[in-house]
Amino acid sequence: MTGHTITQETADTAVRTSITQGHAARELGLKRGEFELAVMLGRIRTVSDTVGGRRRVTREEIERVRAGESFPAAWLERMRVVGTTEGAALMDISTARFTRLTRAGFIMPVKFYLNRYRAVVWLYLAEELKQFAKSETNAGLLTGRAPSTIRAQLEAGIDLRARNWRGRQAGALLQQADDAWERAAAVASLLDPVQIAEIIKDPYERAYVRRLMPEPFGQGAPESPAGRIIQKIMTADDPNEIRWLRAHLTISLSQARGERPAPRPAPKPESDPGPEAVPGPRAGDEAQGIPPSAPHHETRAAALPDDGKAVRLPEPRGLLKWMRRRGA
Template sequence: MGGNTIATPATRVPAASLAQSRAARELGLKRGEFELAVRLGRVRTVPAHDGGRRRVAREEIERVRDTTGFPDSLREHVRAVGTTEGAGLMDITTARFTRLARAGMLTPVRFYLNRYRAVVWLYLAEELREFATAEVNAPLMTGRAPDRMRARLDAGIDLRPRNWRSRHAGHLLGQSADAWERAAAVASLLDPVTVLELVKCPYERGYLNKLRPESTGHGAPDSPSARIAERIMTADDPHEISWLRASLLLSLAEARRLRPAPRPNAGTPVAAHQEPLEPTTYSSGVAPPEPDAAPTGGATGTGEQRPVEAEPPRPSRGLFGWLRRRGA
């Protein structure tokens, strides 16, 4: 029977691996810098033996150390800046920077809440410089904005949360080892009411909840800060929700073909905490006009949270196809 066991490279964990906190210290990175390095694929992680938080292989530490210019080059790749510093890097006013970000031209890489619980967006300095030097973006750096862009901004549309979720989804799917984990990643972007509607089986909902990606800390659970962060991390545009619903159903169909969700009587207990949370509702934005294709780039702004408006690609294109197009 031992000859029938297949070792899967995606799930094999090297014997020598480090906790992420230890790996960050060995690479000379602060916590936030290390998290960004992982999200951007600069530092690769592997699943933990016990199913806990992902770890970093010793070989990966050595690989990163051997890269040209380490550690300064690594720190520059993960350098995130806010509106004021970002505008300075691009040699534009903070007002123009914020308008570009709200219009979806600059993609946030992180966000946090300040002491007043206002959302502060952060952008990769590397991406901002690339955006500013690209010839195709020159008309956006000076002069009058395109009519469609001005119309969306005048309507109060803010694409920063939507763009951040797109980038976040790419990271989650990149960490997923199988179809059930991919389904859980997609479900984490939908509100509980939608998940409850689409996933009728309580064992499947419990399993998805168990596999739900760990969320970045934004205050104690159910605190005002945590609720604001949850709204940002949950799709709120009708088109985006429709597309994610279709993606979840496709991921579930694939997962069910591979294996059923574990049940208590199948030898794999499903704990009570794995049951779905009580449904809550979230406001959703009004269907927007189709946005212009956004030039390449990423960036930050601050401001009140508004509904995110953008027309996503059709479900048949696949989630990775959408993410590749958004990041192109």
């Protein structure tokens, strides 16, 4: 048995003994948001179920998380998220300075949601904020006047929060991908449909990549006001970001095609009519001396009696017969 076969059988066994993410969250005593964040950060590993299906969690992974010394209290503390006000307090800076640091891209959000007014609320890992504040490298950003380059960017309206979130999301999805097709789907999920169609011209490949894309972020139907805001956040709009995603998608597609082709409908069997169909022999042909292989249209002459008398055929009826009578 080859190593590839053993690996495949091991993966199949893991899938058979796996449970849904919702079930796994309940067994671990985690809220939905806590569980999704843990998966995004790679602290809970998932496995593929079926093509285009939702990812699942193995029993072994559930036990591994439970067996950790820090689970659940310290484990959950490491995933605690905070907003602007609490984040600024953790770093001992003003909320205005905190917002400038996030807009300039020095602090990356890990989650977001829309409040009742459909305003975007960004959330940050408390653990990362503490580490940022402790680093001597960042001391100049926490006190005094911001560097002129940063001030110029902020005055120009730069806001890198959405782009940094997408970068983090792309990294998490690529880490979870099991093959090149899933990597292509992970990257494509951050591009708009026009960009995808320009790169993936084959409709079957495009449909397959679409099936493998992660489920869209919740909180509102796609065409609702909330859904449009979320879709805008999830779709790359920076030229440099778009170029990187397009290049990565092109490379992933090339690798995926080398691994296996995208599924396609089974070709319809081609019917070959061949030469004009020849009817088989009729009952009584052999008794009249007609060879079985003789074409049907040749059997009338062969079936005529050879007494020299012509056989009168029945006259045509209907309109043709009426016309003959008129011409008589």
